[in-house]
Amino acid sequence: MLFYKILEKAKEDNSLSKEEIIELLDSKDNSIYNAADEIRKKTKGDNIHLRALIEFTNFCHCNCFYCGLRYDNHKIKRYRLKEDDILLSVDNAIKSNYKTIVLQGGEDMFWSKEKICNLIKKIKEYDVALTLSIGERPKDEYKAFKDAGADRFLLRIETTDKTLYRKLHPNMSFENRLRCLKDLKKLGFETGTGCLVGLPNQTIDSLADDILFFKELNADMVGIGPFIPHPNTPLANEKKDNFDLSLRVMAITRLLLPDINIPATTAMETLRENGQIIALQSGANVIMPNFTSPEHKNKYEIYPNKVYSNNCINNISEKIKKIGRNISNSKGYRTDPTKL
Numbered sequence: 253m254l255f256y257k258i259l260e261k262a263k264e265d266n267s268l269s270k271e272e273i274i275e276l277l278d279s280k281d282n283s284i285y286n287a288a289d290e291i292r293k294k295t296k297g298d299n300i301h302l303r304a305l306i307e308f309t310n311f312c313h314c315n316c317f318y319c320g321l322r323y324d325n326h327k328i329k330r331y332r333l334k335e336d337d338i339l340l341s342v343d344n345a346i347k348s349n350y351k352t353i354v355l356q357g358g359e360d361m362f363w364s365k366e367k368i369c370n371l372i373k374k375i376k377e378y379d380v381a382l383t384l385s386i387g388e389r390p391k392d393e394y395k396a397f398k399d400a401g402a403d404r405f406l407l408r409i410e411t412t413d414k415t416l417y418r419k420l421h422p423n424m425s426f427e428n429r430l431r432c433l434k435d436l437k438k439l440g441f442e443t444g445t446g447c448l449v450g451l452p453n454q455t456i457d458s459l460a461d462d463i464l465f466f467k468e469l470n471a472d473m474v475g476i477g478p479f480i481p482h483p484n485t486p487l488a489n490e491k492k493d494n495f496d497l498s499l500r501v502m503a504i505t506r507l508l509l510p511d512i513n514i515p516a517t518t519a520m521e522t523l524r525e526n527g528q529i530i531a532l533q534s535g536a537n538v539i540m541p542n543f544t545s546p547e548h549k550n551k552y553e554i555y556p557n558k559v560y561s562n563n564c565i566n567n568i569s570e571k572i573k574k575i576g577r578n579i580s581n582s583k584g585y586r587t588d589p590t591k592l
């Protein structure tokens with residue numbers, strides 16, 4: 253059967269044509285998840301990397317149609333953590349044995365190049381890897397962040413369908429997004445990207461392009477998020493169960509990029525009970541528990557009803573052990589720098 257032939261080819265060559273990806277996306281055959289899990293085990297082993305996520309500002313000057321942090325959502329209570337509070341969360345994560353800190357925020361220009369660089373230097377006094385997820389910035393700022401010690405940067409492309417991108421991102425430019433990702437790669441960041449799955453007017457064809465884009469960029473991390481409509485956005489009434497398709501996009505990404513880091517996203521857990529565990533058994537190898545202080549994390553509402561069930565390390569370890577996996581003790585680079 254064509255499906256199995258393509259699956260075998262993906263496992264052997266880690267390469268597929270657009271038509272072949274579409275065939276895998278269109279099928280309902282679940283053996284794709286086992287294939288992705290097999291590749292994950294071969295390339296990444298059974299270790300799961302935990303990244304401590306700190307959402308340090310929910311101010312954003314952008315107006316992305318799908319996001320609860322968008323500028324025009326006046327119902328949200330905005331917050332900006334003080335540096336000391338951020339460092340307190342970092343300290344908590346370190347004490348819980350986390351090896352990576354992820355600083356995530358909206359596009360908040362209060363956090364100037366200088367402020368971010370100071371923060372990076374303070375966090376890097378600890379023995380941790382640092383990931384930034386703070387949106388589009390000029391190249392000189394990315395360079396300053398790298399020089400200050402940041403290791404990784406996450407910037408999802410969201411969709412490679414240019415027409416859809418323009419519709420969903422008023423006053424933003426697809427070309428600038430690409431420029432950012434290319435700059436980040438050139439500057440030596442471990443570069444993460446990813447897409448939303450299930451956006452209105454998104455096609456299977458464009459999801460196949462997204463996967464090919466991850467491959468072409470040679471992304472070091474890819475996060476796949478099922479689209480979940482937020483009530484205070486223009487997409488409030490759109491369809492919401494995009495779990496299965498997201499899982500398929502994630503599994504194919506693992507087949508084509510066997511050694512990258514792939515998170516089991518919180519959005520997957522929000523849509524389906526045990527969604528993150530299902531994702532970990534379908535190609536993912538990373539979880540990002542939330543270390544934002546309790547009074548703020550509910551205000552970082554990109555989509556509604558975010559679950560935090562996996563925040564407690566005991567809770568996560570138990571679930572991870574049950575599926576025969578371990579929590580890693582390393583910083584979890586795509587390629588272990590000590591082996592370069």
Ligand code: SF4
Nearest residue numbers: 312314316319322358
């Ligand atoms: S998706 Fe990111 S850039 Fe867009 S509104 Fe939300 S926080 Fe801002």
